[in-house]
Amino acid sequence: MNQDIIKQTAALLKIKVTQVENVLSLLEEGATVPFIARYRKEKTGGLNEDQIREISQVYEYSVNLLKRKEDVIRLIDEKGMMTAQLKADIMKAEKLSEVEDYYRPYKEKKKTRATMAKAKGLEPLAQAIMKLPRHGDLKLLATPYLNEEVPTIEDALAGASDIIAEDIADSAKYRQRAKEEILNYGKIVTKVKKNAKDEKHTYEKYYDYSESVKRIANHRVLAINRAEKEKVISVSFDYDESFILGYILRGLMGNKQTIADEFIRNATLDAYKRLIAPSIEREIRSDLTEKAEDASLQVFSVNLEHLLMQPPMKGQVVLGLDPAFRTGCKLAVMDPTGKFLAKDKVFITIPKKSYAEDEKKLLQLITRYHVSLIAIGNGTASRESEAFVAKLIKNHHLDVKYVIVSEAGASVYSASPLAKEEFPDFQVEERSAVSIGRRLQDPLAELVKIEPKAISVGQYQHDMNQKKLGEQLDFVVEKVVNQVGVNINTASPSLLQYVSGLSKTTAKNIVAYREEHGAFTSREEIMQVSKLGPKSYEQSVGFLRIINGHNIFDETSIHPDNYQDAAKLLDYIGLTKAELGTKKMAEALADFNIQKACEDLALDHYLVEDLVSAFISPQRTPRDDYAAPVLKSNVLTIEDLKPGMKLQGTVRNVVDFGAFVDIGLHEDGLVHISKMSKKRIKHPLDVVAVGDVVDVWVLDADVKKQRVSLTMVEM
Structure with missing residues (x-):
């Protein structure tokens, strides 16, 4: 490692040199970014995933920049044209483009007007002219070169x-x-x-x-x-x-x-x-x-992270509805675990004399499978479907709510080899109905099946450098999956492949092992999975959860390497594993002196903090801090809106100039950045994020253009 570049990186990122050194050493040893962020805090000083990745990127760019500087200096020196000043200028350059500017005069050129003139012997004439002669005649100066x-x-x-x-x-x-x-x-x-x-x-x-x-x-x-x-x-x-x-x-x-x-x-x-x-x-x-x-x-990236962090709707039987006009709305029912139960099709969005048969089909599915939530895709015919569902709930006094769910990427998933493998006998739209329902039950588990850039929660993503876009969004998905943790006994290969230390192959091997031997009962058993070696096990095991297994620590984010430390801390507190997650544990740790415990037990401060958090809430994830979707039972039309009307909505997308909020209409309403706060803000992300449930007031509703302007500043 280059110490000068390490110092430059530390100065640029405003962190300590030792933090940079330790991060780079851990990465060289094969540690993943999520693993370093979660289990090596004592070495990084508590740096998060984004900071760790930035260290790697900045260092790598600086190393490549230095290498190019050295190459350019060597190439110019080989021509015998290097000077002390030129070398100093090249070494001071902060960008590759600046280095190339210094190299430009010495670079071997392709055929140009100047190179052709030089080939004709005219370079001495050009040099003579640039000596700025005060007397004589240019024509006479040029004559010897004819x-x-x-x-x-x-x-x-x-x-x-x-x-x-x-x-x-x-x-x-x-x-x-x-x-x-x-x-x-x-x-x-x-x-x-x-x-x-x-x-x-x-x-x-x-x-x-x-x-x-x-x-x-x-x-x-x-x-x-x-x-x-x-x-x-x-x-x-x-x-x-x-x-x-x-x-x-x-x-x-x-x-x-x-x-x-x-x-x-x-x-x-x-x-x-x-x-x-x-x-x-x-x-x-x-x-x-x-x-x-x-x-x-x-x-x-921020939008995608917030979308993936949306909390799951646990314990709900969900009916997924993929809206359409001519081809009918596809229906799919999933049990609380996401297991597919039934499918059907209704024509509720096209004008016709009677909808009795369609009502009957919907009611049969709802009553037979005890459906409590209906997930309606937000694509074509979404609001017509919503109107029908809202009327059905009202007329039949159903104890059912509905949610408008973003369809972004559903069609991509539905036509993918993965979807065909999951549901080989389904039509594309039927798979889409399943996806819409499941992404309400557990957004993360379902959305990882879709290529991240197909999930439209940004601006101009199709115009960007697609390699850079793909790498960044894959990083976001990996970051979220590992922050949340994965139930190894229910997770799909699509979800498992994003776990730190796992690959597509080891993810599939975990599922194959599970299908052959039954549910995992301990983290130790994970070592039996084919092609999952010691390094992969070390990097992944802390993010893999085993619910109701032999050891309650296996349900938590505590790494097996720290189980002895966890047991030592429990003894220090005077409680047992059986009391993890109980009120007694929470009370015992309410005024706990972490600093004293670290000194008494000779344990790292970051480790004790994480252990205490796991003792209080063994299965807690960052998703618990995010707002749940807005559940609805009636419909809103643009004609209902009046300036000044207060509404509650869900932020669907954040862009540089504002945020789009779903208030229950076909098109999301726009809150311009100037209407987000009484104070001046630099970017909408300073105020809102995808998935936030916000109070808004109607500024203007243009029925003709079907556009709604909203404000977050109370009117």
């Missing part, structure tokens, strides 16, 4: 100009100054294209638009990119080119008088217009996009 390949004076001077232009364009100093000028003082400008196709006027805002490059919001960068990609608008930059040209000319000529004054000015203009500006503008667009994507990715 030959078969350079037949005229004009050809010679044109070639020399090309060489000078490329030299100017290769200068890191000029490129960086131009970039700074555009970033600090330039504007990004968009214009609608002739014959542009934007039937819904999605990008109308950008038909004639400009904004400071320095201040443009990330979501607008992504919107502009998409509009440009769809050939609706053109994008350019507006800035003071004359200032940049003046800076370059001062650098080339200072205040000297020369017979080549106009010639050099023209070469500089060519260098800027043809070579520097297009390259720099592409670079700035790329930097803006990368910054916007990273910000959008962060929003997506």
